Amino acid sequence: MSELYSVSSSPHIRSKVKTSNIMLMVIIALLPATAFGVYNFGFSALMLICVSIASCVATEFFYQHFMKKTVTVGDYSAILTGLLLALNLPSGAPWWMPMLGGIFAILVVKQVFGGLGQNFMNPALAARCFLMISFAGRMTDFTYTGKVGATADGALLDSISGATPLALIKAGEQVDVMKLFLGTTTGTIGETSALALLIGAAFLLAIKVIDLRVPGAYILSFTVFIIIFGGHGLDANYILGHLFGGGLMLGAWFMATDYVTTPITKSGQIVYGIIIGLLTGIFRLFGGTAEGVSYAIIISNLMVPLIERVTVPPAFGQRRAKNE
Template sequence: MSQLFHVSTNPHAVSKDTTSNLMLDVILALIPTTAFGIYHFGWYAGVIVLVCVASCVASEYIWEKAMKKTLTVKDYSAVLTGLLLGLNLPPTVPIWIPIIGGAFAIIIVKQLYGGIGQNFMNPALGARCFLILAFAGLMNNFAVDGVSSATPLAALKAGETANLADMFFGFTPGVIGETSAALILIGGLFLIVRKVITWDIPVVYIGTFAVFMLLFGGHGFDLTYLACEICGGGLMLGAFFMATDYVTSPITPKGRIVFAVLLGILTGVFRTFGNMAEGVSFAIIIGNILVPLIEKVTLPKAFGREGK
């Protein structure tokens, strides 16, 4: 018995994809919107993003060392979490906000539930929602060129108008990484072409949201208003980069559609009937929590006597 044979059930899939490769692809796709955010809001925005990344990496390393767990910082998942969190923060927050946010994302949302692959919600969005609830004033302070002003979504909710071109290209107030719909779309298409993500969740999510706003948004068949709602806030960033998270989205084909439809409806409800102009983060978090139920009811039946 000089050789050992490892036997496992099918399917037997061979792939060159690794966690680190997938994370690097997503990080690469986020570089355009990250660079634009720093250009648009100034050098301090870059500091916020770097501190977020450093906080997430340090939190993961310290926690895993303290718990005597296998170190996973080299898989770049903590780097991606920090980058996404940084892109979801206003460019005016004090430096301790990304430090707290990064530690919360890694320790509370990720590590306490077993680490990578075990978290029940997107760590970056979980941290953002925590920061919004805990430090609402700081998390809703937006600025361009040092002058605080309302975001386009807040202006639309107040009955004012917004410049669609500025929203599409990104020259508006907002959080660091969500203002340029054009660059986010380029990054999302890159991930689809690379087959890192599939088109179904982002397309169905945005499509469902569009239908909801046409029916219940209060502006009728106003396509300009609809385009502003789609380009504004975190819808594009959330649809392509966070709703598609492998761990917190359904794996069943039907489940992915149900999940995306749910996100579109929730985002529309929050934006139309809620007090805040935004709603993407809370919509995705709620969707993440419901993923086990969605997968249970959309699991395909096995072929045979017990199946259909």
């Protein structure tokens, strides 16, 4: 009976959904891509995933413990950050790279700014960009040691070294879209299989952890951009190669949709997705590298306060001032 008369300050909306529930659901949604990455790249990928997760969890635990703060590793956010960071690494990366990246993601990007809910950009992507800037050679070494098939004489190929699909597209060459869709190609641990990522995305959509506003606006705006400026028109191989190649699917469904770094307004989420799509297109078509998803998302993260300011609806019964 006492619960009916509990007194508290507004807001008075209550939900049984906890942060840990959401984080766990995203982790589950990433399992198909994670499992395929381990199957495709072998033990080295599994080791990097374990090291990355362990470094993120340990960094969060020890920082909060020694700073006399509530230890929040039980909300699974550090595990998710470590998993996303690992999925954005090449399988041949040394073990110390996910460790360094995990420390940077949790300590510098997340905890220094107040912890979960206060970080100004996606920690996993910030760590990836930090590693990319610091160790560009190692972060772009995509020697492929996965399931590459056999030669004409039946000898099994253990590894190949060459350009990524996006680099081939940028050079004007054709790519095998089916390999990109299934994932038997070069790339980072978690980005190669568009099929595995779409299975996870469908799961998140079905349980309503995410919706189509951000990823839909992102993918659609990017597609329109490359059709207009890519020089290939409606060439399906070119368009699907860009969509399935690189980190676009991983970024669109699992990182651009991060609750903390996404606008809270519905119209703002659409604007946010469009900006990411346009930036990704600019970086891929006119930049010095073939990728661009990570930088597009973190730059858009920094624009979220401005997006929210211009898209927040006026209070009921009030009119927006003309100078706003």
